[in-house]
Amino acid sequence: MAEVEDTLKRIQSINGVIGTIVLNAEGIPIRSTLDNSTSVQYAGLLHQLTMKARGTVRDIDPQNDLSFLRIRSKKHEIMVSTGVKYA
Amino acid sequence: MSSKRPKSKEARKIKGKDKKKENNFPTTDEGASELDHPDYIFPLVLTSATQELFGCRADEDLTGENPYKLLKKEDIVQDMKTRASVSDFSPVKQLVLDYPEDELLLVFDRDFTYGQSFYLVLTVEAKDNILKPSVQGDDEEPITHEEEVEEEEDMIIPKTPESHPWMSLGSEQEIEEESVTESRPRLRYKISPLLRRCGAPVFFSDRGALDRKEGFVECPSYQDKSFSIRAMERHTAVQASSDTKHSTTQTLWKYPRNTWTQYESREFSLDEKEHHLRSENMKNFITSVLTRFEISLQQNHIADVFCDDWTALCEDDGVLMGKTETTLKEYQSFMDLYFSKEKTISHIRWHPTISGVIAVSMTERLSLEERIDNSAKLLLNPSYILFWNFTDPINPQLQLECPDDVLCFQFCPSDPNIIAGGCMNGQVVLWDISAHVERLQDTRSGGKNISNNLDRNNVTPVVRYCAVSGIEIGHKAPITDIQWLPETFELSKLGIPVENPSRVSVQLVTCAPDCCVLFWDLRPPRAVSQSLTDVKQKSQEKPLENPHGVPNTFKHLNLTWKPFIRVSLPKIGSSGEYSPLKFSLRDNTVDCPTGDKPPQNVDREEGCGFAQLRVPSAKQQKPLENISTKLYVGTEDGELIYTDWKIEKDNDSGRLLSSKPIHRLLVHDTLVNTVSRSPFFRDILLTVSSFSFSIWKEGVTSGPLLRSACSKMLRTVGHWSLSRPAVFFIGKEDGSIEVWDLLQNSHEPSQIQNISSAAVTCISTSSISSKQHLLAVSDRLGTLHILQIPWTLRRSSNSERQIVKKYFEKEEGRLEYFQKRQIQHEKERKEMEAEQQRKKTEPMMSLKQEEELEAEALKEYEQFLALEKVILKNMGLLTVAEDRADL
Numbered sequence: 023m024a025e026v027e028d029t030l031k032r033i034q035s036i037n038g039v040i041g042t043i044v045l046n047a048e049g050i051p052i053r054s055t056l057d058n059s060t061s062v063q064y065a066g067l068l069h070q071l072t073m074k075a076r077g078t079v080r081d082i083d084p085q086n087d088l089s090f091l092r093i094r095s096k097k098h099e100i101m102v103s104t105g106v107k108y109a
Numbered sequence: 110m111s112s113k114r115p116k117s118k119e120a121r122k123i124k125g126k127d128k129k130k131e132n133n134f135p136t137t138d139e140g141a142s143e144l145d146h147p148d149y150i151f152p153l154v155l156t157s158a159t160q161e162l163f164g165c166r167a168d169e170d171l172t173g174e175n176p177y178k179l180l181k182k183e184d185i186v187q188d189m190k191t192r193a194s195v196s197d198f199s200p201v202k203q204l205v206l207d208y209p210e211d212e213l214l215l216v217f218d219r220d221f222t223y224g225q226s227f228y229l230v231l232t233v234e235a236k237d238n239i240l241k242p243s244v245q246g247d248d249e250e251p252i253t254h255e256e257e258v259e260e261e262e263d264m265i266i267p268k269t270p271e272s273h274p275w276m277s278l279g280s281e282q283e284i285e286e287e288s289v290t291e292s293r294p295r296l297r298y299k300i301s302p303l304l305r306r307c308g309a310p311v312f313f314s315d316r317g318a319l320d321r322k323e324g325f326v327e328c329p330s331y332q333d334k335s336f337s338i339r340a341m342e343r344h345t346a347v348q349a350s351s352d353t354k355h356s357t358t359q360t361l362w363k364y365p366r367n368t369w370t371q372y373e374s375r376e377f378s379l380d381e382k383e384h385h386l387r388s389e390n391m392k393n394f395i396t397s398v399l400t401r402f403e404i405s406l407q408q409n410h411i412a413d414v415f416c417d418d419w420t421a422l423c424e425d426d427g428v429l430m431g432k433t434e435t436t437l438k439e440y441q442s443f444m445d446l447y448f449s450k451e452k453t454i455s456h457i458r459w460h461p462t463i464s465g466v467i468a469v470s471m472t473e474r475l476s477l478e479e480r481i482d483n484s485a486k487l488l489l490n491p492s493y494i495l496f497w498n499f500t501d502p503i504n505p506q507l508q509l510e511c512p513d514d515v516l517c518f519q520f521c522p523s524d525p526n527i528i529a530g531g532c533m534n535g536q537v538v539l540w541d542i543s544a545h546v547e548r549l550q551d552t553r554s555g556g557k558n559i560s561n562n563l564d565r566n567n568v569t570p571v572v573r574y575c576a577v578s579g580i581e582i583g584h585k586a587p588i589t590d591i592q593w594l595p596e597t598f599e600l601s602k603l604g605i606p607v608e609n610p611s612r613v614s615v616q617l618v619t620c621a622p623d624c625c626v627l628f629w630d631l632r633p634p635r636a637v638s639q640s641l642t643d644v645k646q647k648s649q650e651k652p653l654e655n656p657h658g659v660p661n662t663f664k665h666l667n668l669t670w671k672p673f674i675r676v677s678l679p680k681i682g683s684s685g686e687y688s689p690l691k692f693s694l695r696d697n698t699v700d701c702p703t704g705d706k707p708p709q710n711v712d713r714e715e716g717c718g719f720a721q722l723r724v725p726s727a728k729q730q731k732p733l734e735n736i737s738t739k740l741y742v743g744t745e746d747g748e749l750i751y752t753d754w755k756i757e758k759d760n761d762s763g764r765l766l767s768s769k770p771i772h773r774l775l776v777h778d779t780l781v782n783t784v785s786r787s788p789f790f791r792d793i794l795l796t797v798s799s800f801s802f803s804i805w806k807e808g809v810t811s812g813p814l815l816r817s818a819c820s821k822m823l824r825t826v827g828h829w830s831l832s833r834p835a836v837f838f839i840g841k842e843d844g845s846i847e848v849w850d851l852l853q854n855s856h857e858p859s860q861i862q863n864i865s866s867a868a869v870t871c872i873s874t875s876s877i878s879s880k881q882h883l884l885a886v887s888d889r890l891g892t893l894h895i896l897q898i899p900w901t902l903r904r905s906s907n908s909e910r911q912i913v914k915k916y917f918e919k920e921e922g923r924l925e926y927f928q929k930r931q932i933q934h935e936k937e938r939k940e941m942e943a944e945q946q947r948k949k950t951e952p953m954m955s956l957k958q959e960e961e962l963e964a965e966a967l968k969e970y971e972q973f974l975a976l977e978k979v980i981l982k983n984m985g986l987l988t989v990a991e992d993r994a995d996l
Contacts, residue, residue: 105394
């Protein structure tokens with residue numbers, strides 16, 4: 023627990039990072055540094071996009087899997103990392 | 110009733126043609142058996158004796174109109190009895206006797222419809238029928254008449270159809286004819302063979318069909334004509350019946366119903382979150398994923414991902430223009446033939462709001478001695494400020510009359526109709542051109558109006574000045590610079606900047622070589638005591654008309670105007686004062702204080718404000734803190750003075766004294782003719798004097814940021830460019846303009862262009878539109894040249910300002926470095942001197958020291974030799990011979 027906290031703090035403290043959200047496999051936020059409504063909104067949208075991206079990657083090559091997704095917009099960049107399902 | 114008869118008659122005619130003949134013949138005996146008339150009608154022939162007896166003589170008693178006669182049965186019976194077989198009624202004797210009623214109807218058959226002249230109606234019903242319709246017909250008319258008289262409404266009584274008994278018209282007889290009935294009983298025959306043949310033994314034998322001719326019967330085919338006959342007529346019966354089909358449908362009845370749904374995003378409870386966070390999987394996941402994030406974030410740090418290189422690339426391209434126009438193109442030049450003779454232009458100002466209008470002040474082109482010589486003549490020649498409009502290069506639009514040559518003038522920033530100018534004799538002059546603004550604006554719109562108004566064309570209106578300051582109390586030297594204070598603040602008596610509630614520029618600053626800078630206020634001064642006579646005088650003055658058509662704007666100031674602050678410039682470190690030529694104030698912008706309504710300039714009447722504005726009392730005014738009260742002054746001796754205009758009270762004498770200047774910088778050799786601030790940087794100044802110019806930064810006192818080399822040609826005036834932070838223009842004595850671009854070269858001008866043959870006296874820039882920037886240059890001959898600034902000189906790139914800022918900072922750093930180095934040099938120099946001093950005082954000590962040094966050196970050498978021997982011995986290199994030699 024403490025290690026997880028430390029790691030999350032580390033990411034959050036890097037210069038330029040606005041917020042961090044951790045979701046479970048279904049897209050429900052577990053931990054977030056942003057306020058609740060924003061977290062929920064981001065969780066919903068990004069979960070869908072990640073599923074789509076993952077589906078795309080696996081359709082092309084079933085052995086492959088999505089590891090990292092970066093969305094760069096005019097104002098910000100969103101980075102999504104997917105890991106092995108930990109149930 | 111009569112219609113029935115012909116029908117039956119026709120029916121009988123079709124069927125019984127042969128009987129028709131019999132009809133026409135009168136028969137008396139065969140009445141009942143013949144079917145030529147209905148049963149109830151019996152044609153009769155009545156002899157004239159019978160007719161007379163019964164009173165039914167033909168055409169006398171019974172006429173065509175009244176053919177009916179009722180005969181009594183008894184009379185008929187008696188007649189028959191009396192005359193027996195001779196009676197005409199004998200054939201109907203039985204019928205009459207059988208007649209149920211007492212009266213029989215005899216009808217005179219005028220037309221012989223039934224074959225005889227009379228007929229007898231045999232049945233009661235028929236009688237009624239015959240009588241009734243006629244009776245009814247006869248009766249109906251009187252009845253209707255009666256009815257009409259009595260009740261006109263119920264004309265026709267609606268009758269329900271009554272069912273009459275079926276009257277035979279002979280159709281059942283046709284059916285009877287067609288039907289087949291048995292006329293006799295059927296005959297039955299039974300045929301059977303002889304019994305003896307039954308049961309007898311029978312012997313069968315074969316016989317071939319072809320054995321005998323009679324063995325077979327041929328039925329050859331033959332063409333039966335009946336089949337080839339085409340049936341032309343056929344009796345067919347058609348019955349139409351509709352096609353019926355059974356089908357069913359059922360509609361779903363949907364009615365609108367309000368429903369709603371509410372959802373909530375799924376979230377974990379705190380416990381669940383904790384549980385998840387604690388799990389081992391989570392830890393592994395986070396740690397594995399962390400590296401990727403760090404790599405990505407680092408990438409973002411290294412290269413700015415949000416910078417769009419493509420758009421940034423295109424900003425700095427000036428090479429797109431095919432012809433790089435770098436020269437200033439001549440746009441227009443103004444020269445007034447009448448007014449500009451022997452005159453020169455001393456100052457140029459663009460009209461701040463009306464585009465295309467420029468004002469120049471004309472002064473005499475004479476040196477000081479010449480002025481003194483010609484002073485009498487000069488008084489007769491008044492000087493003017495001319496307004497030029499681009500649409501009319503020959504005639505000026507407006508002339509402002511001045512009491513003396515005006516060396517500098519300015520438009521009021523809050524009201525462009527007010528112009529303040531400083532004269533040669535030290536007076537400050539005010540003009541109000543509100544009456545003529547339309548003329549200036551009108552001609553701006555085009556030449557169409559000019560052609561219509563011919564009378565206005567040739568005469569340039571002359572506007573006399575509204576107010577002048579008092580001669581004794583103003584400057585004692587020609588006013589060389591004049592500026593308005595912005596409308597955001599004003600100064601109190603002590604020079605403290607306070608809030609200006611009226612949002613109108615009310616204060617002026619002037620300077621002259623009489624060693625003082627004066628502050629003037631446009632509002633009427635606070636009168637200490639207002640006597641009644643003054644009030645009366647004022648009320649009496651009002652109805653007086655203005656003698657010269659001068660507006661009343663500044664009537665309160667005329668000839669009594671005096672400055673409210675006098676700033677003198679005592680010299681630092683020595684007695685005497687500086688003589689300012691030009692000055693520059695810091696551009697102070699003040700925010701609108703909360704609670705005050707923003708000014709509504711649109712509603713302001715022209716020229717109303719100044720007379721009614723009052724200098725507020727010192728208590729009411731709120732001092733503003735952000736305003737810098739310091740100004741730079743360029744002097745006649747080439748110095749740049751940095752001073753504060755606030756007045757201090759000298760405790761000893763109780764007089765108000767201005768403070769001593771903060772510092773003074775001597776840079777130039779001759780008088781400073783321009784001190785101007787950069788429009789982009791508030792603390793950068795440009796000072797130009799005859800041989801060189803310098804750029805200064807406010808606050809940096811060690812020296813100028815940039816100092817130009819001395820030029821051979823005198824520099825007469827300098828001006829910053831309004832659009833590019835790094836560009837400024839310098840005018841020279843030979844009539845050329847130098848364009849300096851700090852981005853390109855800082856040691857020489859980037860461009861030199863010759864404008865005219867005489868010296869340049871003033872430069873001013875204006876931007877009419879974003880595509881047209883104009884440079885107004887005046888020369889000593891009195892010609893005003895308008896030049897167009899090319900694209901390269903007016904378009905600044907985005908980073909130019911920053912580049913220039915960095916350049917200035919770099920220069921500042923250089924100055925600081927120099928200072929430091931200088932200090933260090935001083936220190937080192939002092940140290941060196943101190944050392945030298947010390948060396949001189951101890952010459953003997955040095956000899957002794959030398960001997961000691963020699964002895965020490967020898968010892969060291971011997972030690973070294975010993976060491977060398979030891980090392981060589983250890984290394985085994987030393988030869989035995991050397992070793993022994995040393996020993």
